[in-house]
Amino acid sequence: MVTWTGEAEPGFPYWWEALKEIAEPEDCPLPPRVDLLVIGAGYAGLSAALAAQDCGATVAVVDSVRPGDGASTRNGGMFGAHPRLSWPRLAAQFGEETADALFAEAAPARAFVLDLIEREGIACDLQRTGRIQLAWARSHLESQKRLARDVRDKSEVEVETLDRAATTREIATERYFGGLLFPDHCAIHPAKFHRGLWAGAVDKGITVTANAAVTGYTREGGGFSVETLRGPVRADKIVLATNGYTPGFFRWHVARVFPLPSYIIATEELPSNLIGHLAPGRRMMVETRARHSYFRISPDGKRILFGGRASMRDIPLDLAARRQHVTMCEVWPELRDAKLSHVWSGNTGYSFTEMPHVGEDRGLHFAMGFSGSGTVMAPYLGAKAAFRAMGDARGETAYARTPFRRHWLHPTTTPHFLRAADLWYRSWVDTRDRMAGR
Template sequence: MTPWHYSRLETWAKLLDAHAPGTTQLVPRNKLPGEIGGKHYFGALLINNYGGLHPAKYHKALRGHARSRGARLIGDMPVLKVERNGGGFVVHTARGDIQAQQVLVATNGYSDTAGAFLRERVVGAASYIIATEALPVAILGKLNPHGRMISDTKRSLSYFRLSPDLTRVVFGGRASGRDLSEEAAAPHLHRSMCEIWPELAEFKVSHCWRGNVGLTYDHIPHMGTHEGVHYAVGCNGSGVAMMSYLGHQSALRMLGRQNRPCAFESDEFPKIPMASAKSWIVPAVTRWYLARDWLDSKLADRKRK
């Protein structure tokens, strides 16, 4: 982080506190050791109601709740095409056809095969996460004294936390300009982690996994309808929290029970230029972000000296 990044945090703090007083607390550089170890950052913005959860457990609970209310969930059934059929739709899948009165597409970072409309507006990009081996308690206490969820303000940002049992660091980010296997991505993330916390260089990575985030041209999620089909997509890395909200809003809309407009519901859903060239656009943009982040860090190092 650079002084410029910290000035942006000051602006965000004013905006958040204007709408929700008491939500934030600025942490200047001289008070950072009480929140995060190391000398990598210039300051921080503490959001008091920021939290985290275990996505797989959350997903499992949502599935169980849906089934308890009578929903039928079918996995491993790719949708091939959606066609109008009178007042409803026929959903053609790899395992047969389904008649439906309404259809909701909520594919987010996996929208490449969701039809031309979404394919031109949402690009899936891989994000990777590593977990370290178990670490000494003394080190963990210095790295993240309060066990907070942390993300930084780089263009190609990193996000990290301690594991729920407070024994490991869980660290995520883009890893590289290219899509990589987990085995290839892990060393990249380990290096990024050690730039923040050099004391972790001697500790190994025990796990690495990945998933796609759905990116939009204007950096905000979108919900609406196209040719009668509902959609809720483009969470730009905030899907765990945002998709539950968008799903709820979409369901209210489909049931005719929406009693106020949703901020993410708009006819304005801009195309991503050259989205069909995703195979080289995403790596090119990622490298550009990484290069600018590198330049920012070098300029910040000069100012420190």
């Protein structure tokens, strides 16, 4: 049974509370012509705009709604970069050379975004908390040990393997068999990070236009003529940075990236001694089971934020809240009577390789498919896409060598397969994880 504090309507993210106290940048009218048009004003799009301007380009950014209303202000605020997949899986998909390069690029990606935050003077509650990947099953811990060896051998990312006793010193539960600790990973306030990027772009003279959904585009000579709800614009180059919110008429892209919803709940303010007991390490935390729960303490240290895959398709938020509350209490039974203040969802843009991609198709440059790693990879690869569009050598990245593949399960622009995938996940996969966790 979930009880509510009444602080917010369902669908209003906890992170948006802080934006009430921060001035929103002025909306800009769309210019008639630019060197580069960026479609999508989230992390990737705003970072792309800043990178292109650094190349000397005139830049405009358009968004179909208010900038940042998608995943950039709805995510868990977990900041770190390491390959989502093991080295053998990357090597099998992309070849050993590319797998090595992807591992090696993890530390530079994190450093790039940290430098961006410092350079733009963004106050986003950045904390070096570290992040633990918690092993739900004994077999998961063995896989983590192999991953740790590859991370140490092939990247400059720090990683430590935790046994069960060490893990219980970080989180007060007996649910996990151990884990991986990435001590350099951080926590941020995702909405403040986005607002800082948006304000920085506008302050530098970059046009950022809200409620300017793209309704069509045509090739004209060496450039593009683009129609939006705020009027037309001509651009020499385009960067598409829409990820899990890509409109259907970009058919080539939506056949390769699909929106996978993630659901997050926030508890009421909890006693500080309870927070200290539940998460004495105060880390960012993620699980290895397919439910992919992730959780953290709020930046002010007063709440638990608990997210995950309550469903692989859109469901009512009250149902999502109940499912997330049950899962949270599996980890921490002490929270059974805790009230909830917020529940919301956002789309992650998933690729069929589970890896981000940077590339170009028929003149459209893009960065998308972040597959749940967008807090770092979206601004990093957004900049890479812009550099590549402008012919700048700084656009070199191994993520341009990860083919953006289609799958027979997704023959149209609507991901109908997610309904069947959700049934499969909630029956077989969830049952398998429950058995493994025992």
